[in-house]
Amino acid sequence: MLLARLKATRLGKWLYRQSRHPRLGVPLRWVMAQGIHERLDLAHWRAANRRHNARQAATLAAFRARDTGQPRS
Amino acid sequence: MSSPRRLLLPFCDDSTLIFAVRLRNLLRVAAPEADVTLGCYMSEQALSLRQLQMQLPEADYLILSDEMLIESVQQGYYDAVLTSRVFRSLTDFLRTPVLKHLRGRARVIGFLGGLDFFPDRSYANRIPCDGVFMFPRGEVEKFSAWATKQVENDSNLTAPLVDFGHPTFLEPSPTPPADLETRRDIYFFAQAISPLTRRGRLHVLEAMVALAEANPDRTIWIKLRHLPDENTSHLHREKHDYQGLIEAAFKSVPPNLRLTACPMHEALEQAALGITCTSTAAIDLIREGVPTMVYLDYVDAYMDPMSAAMRRIFEGSNVITSLDDLLHLRHGTPDPDWVKQMFCPHDLGQRVLDMVETLQSRSASASSG
Structure with missing residues (x-):
């Protein structure tokens, strides 16, 4: 995992320290809360993984649309 | 007739507390006369007041610092410590030959914390214990074989006694709930x-x-x-x-x-x-x-x-x-x-007591030999 590897580096540890700062850490904490860093992982680009996520999203959308014929927001 | 067993069940967070409460219930059924004490291990304490009130409404536990936990084991204030997390201080104690070999100390029996997602880590954490309870059933043999190999390569280790079970993993009732x-x-x-x-x-x-x-x-x-x-x-x-x-x-x-x-x-x-x-x-x-x-x-x-x-x-x-x-x-x-x-049979409490008995008698015969 990209994030696990980053955490083990000096940069990762420095970023973690910064994120604890009451003011300077605010944007970093926001990024983490939004899960933006999680989306940077290379695993998301593998075809099998993309298909997996698309299949789950499609199954859910199809179920929610079954009554109305329209996907719900 | 042997005196009632004195057992210490340490906890520090919601998982270990739920384990301790469930095991205490089983032990109370198997041996109502046993002295079963819950101890909150303060070095890793992560419970809120709400969680404590919910799980232990009677607040019937004692506080354990690192020193108190180790003193309890070393001085043999209890016959056994039964724990689902082998705390670092316990591991350090049990990995020290002169302490592990000590006559009259409490025996330490380790259980798994819950579903075992990473067995290598669980095996390594539990091998210093005197006894271990594993699951699923096949893990008993696997862990025993692994422990035997470790002991061959490390003269400071002894193979723990191994049995099957966990207080959360009791055999389901054959019939579903009535309602x-x-x-x-x-x-x-x-x-x-x-x-x-x-x-x-x-x-x-x-x-x-x-x-x-x-x-x-x-x-x-x-x-x-x-x-x-x-x-x-x-x-x-x-x-x-x-x-x-x-x-x-x-x-x-x-x-x-x-x-x-x-x-x-x-x-x-x-x-x-x-x-x-x-x-x-x-x-x-x-x-x-x-x-x-x-x-x-x-x-x-x-x-x-x-x-x-x-x-x-x-x-x-x-x-x-x-x-x-x-x-x-x-x-x-x-x-x-x-x-x-x-899932294990409901006699788990009795089997835990049997293991404590075996470990105690083994220790007594070693020191009298």
């Missing part, structure tokens, strides 16, 4: 770190919203393991809590989708169906005869090492459920052979 037919509520049992990603957790929430919309006559409960301000120093710290995600990402949710942090037994008594991803709640549900779904195909599951581990543990269980089956409330029945491997 199951009349129950309506569906519970999703959350886990702190799985799904791992925000996107994965939002996907699970969307599935629960869809279930609530499709079943307006039922209440869909998201059973939180803890409240957002709890377990902040827990081993498994929650990064994306469901309550926060609902507030941040959903304009509104159906009124029949609700959150609760009620005690586990309450949820199990009311659930018509239980859903989880990687929580030990799946075991609680099967044990209590409640229809169970283990959903592992969530978005970003490939990012989550616990998803693959849960699939390995539940392989052949017949409760791993696809999203389509989950949404249409189609659940399987647990496979009897898998259940037999995973």
Whole structure:
């Protein structure tokens, strides 16, 4: 995992320290809360993984649309 | 006749506390005269007042500092320490030859913390113990063989006694709860770190919203393991809590989708169906005869090492459920052979006492020899 590897580096540890700062850490904490860093992982680009996520999203959308014929927001 | 056993059950967080309370109940049935003491290990304490009040309303526990725990073991204030987490101080103690060999010390028996996602780590943490309880059944032989090999290569180790079981993993009753037919509520049992990603957790929430919309006559409960301000120093710290995600990402949710942090037994008594991803709640549900779904195909599951581990543990269980089956409330029945491997007989309390007896008599004969 990209994030696990980053955490083990000096940069990762420095970023973690910064994120604890009451003011300077605010944007970093926001990024983490939004899960933006999680989306940077290379695993998301593998075809099998993309298909997996698309299949789950499609199954859910199809179920929610079954009554109305329209996907719900 | 031997004197009543004195047993110490340390805890520090919700998982270890639930283990301790359940094991105490079994021990009290097996040996009402036994002196069973719960001890809160302060060095890793991660419980809120609410959690303590919920699990231990009588507040009948003592406080254990590092020094007190080690002194209790070293001086033999107890016959045995029974723990689901082998704390660092205990490991250090048991890895010190002159302490491990000490006459009259308490014996340490280690249990697994719950579903064992990473056995290598669990094996290594428990080998210093005097006795170990493992599951599923096949792990007893595997761990014993592994421990024998370790002992051959390390003269400071002795092979622990090994038996099968865990107080959460007791054989299910052959009949489902009498009122199951009349129950309506569906519970999703959350886990702190799985799904791992925000996107994965939002996907699970969307599935629960869809279930609530499709079943307006039922209440869909998201059973939180803890409240957002709890377990902040827990081993498994929650990064994306469901309550926060609902507030941040959903304009509104159906009124029949609700959150609760009620005690586990309450949820199990009311659930018509239980859903989880990687929580030990799946075991609680099967044990209590409640229809169970283990959903592992969530978005970003490939990012989550616990998803693959849960699939390995539940392989052949017949409760791993696809999203389509989950949404249409189609659940399987647990496979009897898998259940037999995973769940232990109800005489666990007696077998724990038997192991304490064996370890004590072994220690006595070694010191008199």
